[in-house]
Amino acid sequence: MSDPVVDDFVQLLTPEGERVQHPDFAFGGSDEQVAGYLRDMVLARRFDNEATALQRKGELGLWPPALGQEAAQVGSVNATRLPDHVFPSYREHAVALHLGVDAVEMLTTFRGTAMVPWKSAERGLHIYSFVIGTQTLHAVGYAMGMQRDGLVGNPDPDANGAAIVYFGDGATSQGDVNEAFIFAASYTAPVVFFCQNNQYAISEPIALQSKIPLYRRASGFGFPGIRVDGNDVLAVQAVTSWALQRARQGEGPTLIEAYTYRMGAHTTSDDPTKYRSRDETDRWRARDPISRAQAYLLASGAIDQAWLDSLEAESEQLAVRVREGCVALREPQLEEFFEHVVIDPPEILLEQRDDYLEYEAGFDHPSVPDAEAAHSQSQAQGAF
Amino acid sequence: MPTMTLAKALNAGLRRALEADPKVLLAGEDIGKLGGVFRITEHLQRDFGPDRVIDSPLAESGILGTAIGLGLRGYRPVVEIQFDGFVYPAFDQIISQLSRLHFRSHGALTVPLVVRIPYGGGIGAIEHHSESPEAYFAHTPGLKVVTCSNPLDAYWMIQQAIASDNPVIFFEPKRRYHEKGEVDTEAEPMPLYQSRVVKPGDDLTLITYGPMVRTCVEAALAAGDEGRDIEVVDLRSLAPLDMATVVESVQKTGRAVVVHEAALTLGMGAEIAARLQQECFYALQAPVLRVTGYDIPYPPSRVETAYLPDLDRVLDAVDRSMAY
Numbered sequence: 019m020s021d022p023v024v025d026d027f028v029q030l031l032t033p034e035g036e037r038v039q040h041p042d043f044a045f046g047g048s049d050e051q052v053a054g055y056l057r058d059m060v061l062a063r064r065f066d067n068e069a070t071a072l073q074r075k076g077e078l079g080l081w082p083p084a085l086g087q088e089a090a091q092v093g094s095v096n097a098t099r100l101p102d103h104v105f106p107s108y109r110e111h112a113v114a115l116h117l118g119v120d121a122v123e124m125l126t127t128f129r130g131t132a133m134v135p136w137k138s139a140e141r142g143l144h145i146y147s148f149v150i151g152t153q154t155l156h157a158v159g160y161a162m163g164m165q166r167d168g169l170v171g172n173p174d175p176d177a178n179g180a181a182i183v184y185f186g187d188g189a190t191s192q193g194d195v196n197e198a199f200i201f202a203a204s205y206t207a208p209v210v211f212f213c214q215n216n217q218y219a220i221s222e223p224i225a226l227q228s229k230i231p232l233y234r235r236a237s238g239f240g241f242p243g244i245r246v247d248g249n250d251v252l253a254v255q256a257v258t259s260w261a262l263q264r265a266r267q268g269e270g271p272t273l274i275e276a277y278t279y280r281m282g283a284h285t286t287s288d289d290p291t292k293y294r295s296r297d298e299t300d301r302w303r304a305r306d307p308i309s310r311a312q313a314y315l316l317a318s319g320a321i322d323q324a325w326l327d328s329l330e331a332e333s334e335q336l337a338v339r340v341r342e343g344c345v346a347l348r349e350p351q352l353e354e355f356f357e358h359v360v361i362d363p364p365e366i367l368l369e370q371r372d373d374y375l376e377y378e379a380g381f382d383h384p385s386v387p388d389a390e391a392a393h394s395q396s397q398a399q400g401a402f
Numbered sequence: 403m404p405t406m407t408l409a410k411a412l413n414a415g416l417r418r419a420l421e422a423d424p425k426v427l428l429a430g431e432d433i434g435k436l437g438g439v440f441r442i443t444e445h446l447q448r449d450f451g452p453d454r455v456i457d458s459p460l461a462e463s464g465i466l467g468t469a470i471g472l473g474l475r476g477y478r479p480v481v482e483i484q485f486d487g488f489v490y491p492a493f494d495q496i497i498s499q500l501s502r503l504h505f506r507s508h509g510a511l512t513v514p515l516v517v518r519i520p521y522g523g524g525i526g527a528i529e530h531h532s533e534s535p536e537a538y539f540a541h542t543p544g545l546k547v548v549t550c551s552n553p554l555d556a557y558w559m560i561q562q563a564i565a566s567d568n569p570v571i572f573f574e575p576k577r578r579y580h581e582k583g584e585v586d587t588e589a590e591p592m593p594l595y596q597s598r599v600v601k602p603g604d605d606l607t608l609i610t611y612g613p614m615v616r617t618c619v620e621a622a623l624a625a626g627d628e629g630r631d632i633e634v635v636d637l638r639s640l641a642p643l644d645m646a647t648v649v650e651s652v653q654k655t656g657r658a659v660v661v662h663e664a665a666l667t668l669g670m671g672a673e674i675a676a677r678l679q680q681e682c683f684y685a686l687q688a689p690v691l692r693v694t695g696y697d698i699p700y701p702p703s704r705v706e707t708a709y710l711p712d713l714d715r716v717l718d719a720v721d722r723s724m725a726y
């Protein structure tokens with residue numbers, strides 16, 4: 019590829035599925051754990067493909083596929099444990115699934131039946147953020163709080179925690195992200211900046227956002243940066259474990275650049291043929307994160323065809339549940355959204371809600387979207 | 403006379419502005435090869451080159467701040483904010499700098515900059531993609547704020563905004579991008595900051611702008627079937643307000659309903675109602691009513707048709723005003 023795959027990244031599993039040594043990093047887990055990652059990745063991909071298909075059928079307004087980024091997400095989230103806290107962007111479906119967000123519930127936001135209705139606190143997962151980069155500052159502030167709450171640098175390593183925040187290559191251009199780097203460095207905040215460099219911000223290639231490899235930016239802010247093969251689930255897990263460990267011990271932030279590729283469109287509204295070549299995509303397909311983990315596990319004998327068959331059956335069950343669950347999602351009513359604007363709704367808001375309800379009650383039938391609105395919806399096609 | 407969509411009319415207007423003045427530059431996220439997520443700048447980079455049609459790094463404050471610098475250097479930048487909800491990272495540059503450089507420099511500095519913002523709902527989008535933030539900008543001294551409602555205005559208003567030496571916030575009704583209309587590319591356009599009576603009538607004035615103009619015209623036509631003669635004013639300019647046109651209409655009809663998608667409290671309707679009670683007090687036969695979005699963040703798309711003013715809600719307000 020025009021962008022030669024760099025040799026300055028950490029790789030522990032080649033695209034062919036061979037384990038390789040790295041001078042600084044080793045994957046400490048068992049093959050059984052790797053099989054767990056493979057399962058996470060396969061289920062996430064199946065979910066993602068179902069969601070894309072649901073959007074195509076008009077059941078979702080929009081879907082941002084994570085296709086191709088499974089190893090970056092699964093490897094990193096598998097390095098977390100409570101009381102770590104995770105701040106996703108909007109494409110971290112594999113992260114959210116791993117942390118227990120229900121697959122059907124994840125569709126609500128994209129079907130437009132709810133905002134982001136996750137009960138996030140207990141799983142250590144913040145809700146999705148759609149405004150590029152903002153969540154990096156939230157993660158740093160959260161980490162500063164963890165620091166003050168005594169979750170950093172305890173002799174008992176299990177008592178320690180850190181924050182990890184996901185963002186894209188495009189996001190690194192935002193002021194918020196750069197300010198997050200500064201705050202994290204100034205306060206030695208226990209935070210891991212996990213950047214999935216999937217080579218594009220919608221149509222804009224990484225070269226427009228950065229003249230140097232992204233991970234090297236960290237040194238200018240005064241903390242370590244490291245690039246990892248984002249399609250290698252073992253390397254991602256190892257590097258993220260190291261960075262989280264540093265943070266939990268009180269050694270401060272790390273920037274991880276997971277070098278990967280967005281195999282799908284930016285969102286279902288996007289047409290990538292306008293800005294990138296099929297050749298490029300094909301070259302990345304050969305570096306698929308799932309096939310290399312599978313090849314390794316089959317060769318090592320940790321899994322066999324029967325294991326894969328049963329995973330396939332599990333994926334199929336998930337797919338059915340997602341398809342059926344999506345269309346069965348409860349249709350909300352507007353009046354529900356007068357709640358939670360503030361904790362204690364002011365009189366004017368309650369009046370507006372009552373006026374609305376009274377007005378609606380005046381109709382014989384629940385108001386249906388008029389043809390005009392339906393028309394502009396189908397026409398809109400706005401990529402986000 | 404060519405017929406085109408509002409989106410194509412903007413594209414044609416931008417093209418003509420680029421042709422007319424080598425100082426005109428476009429900048430924004432994904433506006434080059436992709437032509438913008440709504441394709442408003444389609445083929446413009448191909449035809450005018452990457453120095454004039456610039457793909458910006460993903461940073462709205464950077465886009466606005468550098469455009470101000472280019473403006474100070476004598477260029478006429480036209481920046482695209484990808485969606486309404488993403489203008490806020492650039493808010494400081496717009497409010498504290500763009501709007502005030504002329505004032506801060508005692509008139510020595512001018513910044514001929516246009517900020518294009520697709521706005522409004524009704525497209526089935528997720529969070530941050532359906533907002534109507536116009537009042538923030540109209541509230542800010544030093545900014546001109548305009549919005550088109552149809553292809554003809556889109557074509558001419560974008561060119562007039564670019565030709566203006568003032569900073570202009572240019573709101574584009576994204577749910578109307580694909581609606582077609584005739585565009586006379588030769589006729590002299592009406593002044594940018596002037597409102598237009600799009601449908602005359604004697605009984606009541608609907609005052610609106612942008613995406614709600616079509617809704618109000620349809621409501622006026624429906625009311626006509628019931629024997630009510632409704633006038634519709636398309637404000638076109640939100641700052642300054644062309645109160646002369648609005649007042650003349652309300653002096654005649656004695657009744658006014660303001661319609662916008664943005665939330666009620668301190669929306670454009672509040673200002674217009676205040677000005678009307680001041681300037682047409684004795685002509686008014688009913689209080690000025692408002693049909694607007696509710697005072698909640700834009701809700702999920704499955705309930706947006708209930709949230710947005712529509713024909714029925716406008717007619718309901720017409721009934722209430724007439725019954726007064």
Ligand SMILES: Cc1ncc(C[n+]2csc(CCOP(=O)(O)OP(=O)(O)O)c2C)c(N)n1
Pocket residue numbers: 109148149150185186187188189190216218219220280284402431460462484488491
């Ligand atoms: C502040 C802001 N500006 C613009 C957008 C529109 N937008 C949504 S995603 C995106 C590109 C993001 O690229 P990147 O950070 O690389 O993440 P990726 O989508 O590749 O995962 C843009 C410009 C936005 N959501 N927020």
Ligand SMILES: [Mg+2]
Pocket residue numbers: 186187188214215216217218219220
């Ligand atoms: Mg990206």
